[in-house]
Amino acid sequence: MLLVIPCVIAFAAPGTLPDRLEIEAHIDPDTQRFEVTARYEFQAAAEQSAIEFYLNKNFVIEELTGPQVESHRFEHGNSMLDAVGKKLTIRRHPDHRDAGPVSISLRYSGTEPQAFLGSWVEVFADRLWVPTHPSLARVLETRCRLSFPRPHQVLGVANWTEHEGAWTCETPATRTDLAFVASPELFFADFEESGFQATLATGLADGHVLARPIADELLWILEYYHQSFGAEEPHSEVRLVIRPEDGGLPAYARPGYIVLHLANEKDWDHVPVFQLFAHEAGHLWWCKGDPSGYENWLNESFAEYVSLLAVRERFDDETFEAMLERRREVSGGLPPILGLERTHPQAGTVFYKKGCVLLHDFAEILGRDEFEELLGFLVADGVDCTADLLTTVSELYGDEPAQWLERRLRE
Numbered sequence: 001m002l003l004v005i006p007c008v009i010a011f012a013a014p015g016t017l018p019d020r021l022e023i024e025a026h027i028d029p030d031t032q033r034f035e036v037t038a039r040y041e042f043q044a045a046a047e048q049s050a051i052e053f054y055l056n057k058n059f060v061i062e063e064l065t066g067p068q069v070e071s072h073r074f075e076h077g078n079s080m081l082d083a084v085g086k087k088l089t090i091r092r093h094p095d096h097r098d099a100g101p102v103s104i105s106l107r108y109s110g111t112e113p114q115a116f117l118g119s120w121v122e123v124f125a126d127r128l129w130v131p132t133h134p135s136l137a138r139v140l141e142t143r144c145r146l147s148f149p150r151p152h153q154v155l156g157v158a159n160w161t162e163h164e165g166a167w168t169c170e171t172p173a174t175r176t177d178l179a180f181v182a183s184p185e186l187f188f189a190d191f192e193e194s195g196f197q198a199t200l201a202t203g204l205a206d207g208h209v210l211a212r213p214i215a216d217e218l219l220w221i222l223e224y225y226h227q228s229f230g231a232e233e234p235h236s237e238v239r240l241v242i243r244p245e246d247g248g249l250p251a252y253a254r255p256g257y258i259v260l261h262l263a264n265e266k267d268w269d270h271v272p273v274f275q276l277f278a279h280e281a282g283h284l285w286w287c288k289g290d291p292s293g294y295e296n297w298l299n300e301s302f303a304e305y306v307s308l309l310a311v312r313e314r315f316d317d318e319t320f321e322a323m324l325e326r327r328r329e330v331s332g333g334l335p336p337i338l339g340l341e342r343t344h345p346q347a348g349t350v351f352y353k354k355g356c357v358l359l360h361d362f363a364e365i366l367g368r369d370e371f372e373e374l375l376g377f378l379v380a381d382g383v384d385c386t387a388d389l390l391t392t393v394s395e396l397y398g399d400e401p402a403q404w405l406e407r408r409l410r411e
């Protein structure tokens with residue numbers, strides 16, 4: 001499946017004023033239909049004549065109202081979200097453009113077959129099921145109420161609770177995609193170790209047997225990262241979902257939330273599955289780069305390389321070297337990381353593989369201990385762009401390693 005949305009969505013800059021979104025959704029796995037009422041409130045400057053966001057292209061806007069709304073259009077735009085969505089442009093009435101919050105109420109519905117695997121419901125950014133700001137890094141205060149024709153259980157980015165057959169969540173500020181899974185047959189288990197709490201939910205038939213060993217692997221990875229470079233404990237609570245079947249869907253991570261699938265239930269302790277766990281868990285730390293451009297390498301190359309470090313620690317040098325070599329083999333002749341467009345056909349290989357090899361080579365010339373120390377500084381300082389990374393390297397270890405790194409990023 002063509003993945004149009006990065007598997008990690010960055011944090012918004014501190015101090016960004018959150019917008020508000022209230023969602024009431026009825027989701028029917030039998031008809032694969034969403035019926036949604038949304039109230040969207042956001043800050044806009046008085047001179048701003050139009051508001052834009054994205055919504056699933058299969059959906060139909062049934063009603064759109066607001067005291068400032070003059071007209072709206074729902075049509076194809078020109079963003080990387082276009083593969084799955086259309087742009088909703090709302091023109092503000094020139095006589096009612098006061099500064100301050102703008103309120104819009106909308107009702108929309110439509111079928112989205114890709115959100116369903118049988119009775120299993122799964123939504124994240126690729127489904128654009130809620131009004132999504134073109135900048136994926138935008139955070140919203142969100143309240144949501146979900147109902148289903150038959151009982152479902154829900155686990156997702158926010159803390160969901162059930163009341164009278166409906167599931168609700170309230171979150172001070174979350175990504176715009178409000179990712180969750182829902183199923184009538186979720187098996188839940190809670191685990192705790194070394195200050196980390198993990199909630200595991202799975203639709204696997206052997207869920208009750210596999211929960212403990214899978215959670216142990218996750219907690220081991222979290223503890224290893226925390227010891228290696230976690231200056232603080234950014235995500236002491238982690239929700240992990242093991243999807244019952246692949247369905248062509250990716251693994252992905254959001255702050256405190258990881259979704260994985262097992263190709264085969266008996267494969268859970270194989271090295272590639274461990275590495276995939278470790279990559280997604282790595283995003284709990286490595287998620288601050290803007291995912292819409294080349295800064296996405298700060299998310300993907302780092303999550304990928306620390307996942308190989310976890311493999312080396314958990315297994316052995318030979319396994320680590322073999323995985324690194326496979327990534328080196330596919331990294332030749334690719335465009336440079338710096339300046340690479342997110343939509344470039346080789347962007348995935350560049351950010352995931354080439355950047356991972358680059359980080360390994362850099363760790364070797366810097367020294368493994370120094371590299372681990374650098375990771376700690378980057379996490380503690382919340383470094384979110386390449387320029388700040390190069391400055392940090394230069395300040396800590398001198399101009400020469402910083403120049404080496406910049407040269408490689410341009411090769």
Ligand SMILES: [Zn+2]
Nearest residue numbers: 007008300303
């Ligand atoms: Zn990733």
